[in-house]
Amino acid sequence: MQIISVNDYDELSKKAYDSFVKTMNSLENPVFGLSTGSTPKGLYELLVQDYIQKNQTFHHIQTFNLDEYVGLAKEHEGSYYYYMYERFFKPLELTEEQTNVPNGLAKDFTGECEKYEQKIQNAGGIDLQFLGIGVNGHIGFNEPGTPFASRTHVVELTESTMEVNSRFFETKTEMPNKAITMGIESIMDSKEIILLVNGEHKAEALKQTVEGKVDEKFPASVLQNHPNVTIIADQPALSKLN
Numbered sequence: 001m002q003i004i005s006v007n008d009y010d011e012l013s014k015k016a017y018d019s020f021v022k023t024m025n026s027l028e029n030p031v032f033g034l035s036t037g038s039t040p041k042g043l044y045e046l047l048v049q050d051y052i053q054k055n056q057t058f059h060h061i062q063t064f065n066l067d068e069y070v071g072l073a074k075e076h077e078g079s080y081y082y083y084m085y086e087r088f089f090k091p092l093e094l095t096e097e098q099t100n101v102p103n104g105l106a107k108d109f110t111g112e113c114e115k116y117e118q119k120i121q122n123a124g125g126i127d128l129q130f131l132g133i134g135v136n137g138h139i140g141f142n143e144p145g146t147p148f149a150s151r152t153h154v155v156e157l158t159e160s161t162m163e164v165n166s167r168f169f170e171t172k173t174e175m176p177n178k179a180i181t182m183g184i185e186s187i188m189d190s191k192e193i194i195l196l197v198n199g200e201h202k203a204e205a206l207k208q209t210v211e212g213k214v215d216e217k218f219p220a221s222v223l224q225n226h227p228n229v230t231i232i233a234d235q236p237a238l239s240k241l242n
């Protein structure tokens with residue numbers, strides 16, 4: 001694991017942006033794995049700025065998001081599709097064919113999960129996967145105890161995740177209790193992974209990721225087994241590392 005230490009969130013976003021652009025410009029058809037939440041917002045803003053200023057073109061990329069809530073339509077403001085559409089797909093004028101988010105309203109979830117895996121394979125696999133981390137060590141929505149051998153699947157969210165993520169919903173009762181997520185093995189198949197971590201509230205999780213035992217009880221610890229992982233973290237997030 002390579003660790004890049006940055007001073008603050010702006011610097012973290014800029015480093016993530018540099019890596020995105022490098023991969024985008026070095027491959028003919030780059031495939032990106034994308035995450036949602038608070039952490040990657042700065043990265044998406046920088047990419048959109050670039051597009052508006054005509055510094056970059058994005059017509060050759062393909063994207064796969066990690067996860068989506070079960071039961072929310074694309075138009076729901078709390079859905080991850082909505083998050084991605086407003087911040088990334090729409091401003092970059094990406095086509096439907098270029099972008100992929102698991103369908104939270106699928107009639108047949110087993111079929112939807114298989115189809116998602118197949119699509120990633122058909123695209124040639126993910127070249128660069130961006131990840132955030134939950135305070136409980138989840139990556140995507142793979143909660144503690146998820147088998148390392150998991151592929152895309154439906155999960156029950158833990159109380160702690162529902163508590164943390166309910167901030168994105170008007171009322172706590174609106175917060176879904178299930179999600180569809182790429183599995184740990186699906187994530188580990190990515191050729192390169194960048195984990196973005198900022199803030200003191202993530203310091204313990206980052207310590208366990210880097211220095212803890214590789215254990216299904218702490219999903220992000222699996223990243224120790226990947227040959228090409230870079231962690232970009234700010235000082236508060238790094239504060240508990242030895």
Ligand code: PGA
Pocket residue numbers: 036037038039040132133134135138139140
């Ligand atoms: P966050 O979410 O970026 O909003 O902290 C990360 C996660 O829960 O995976």
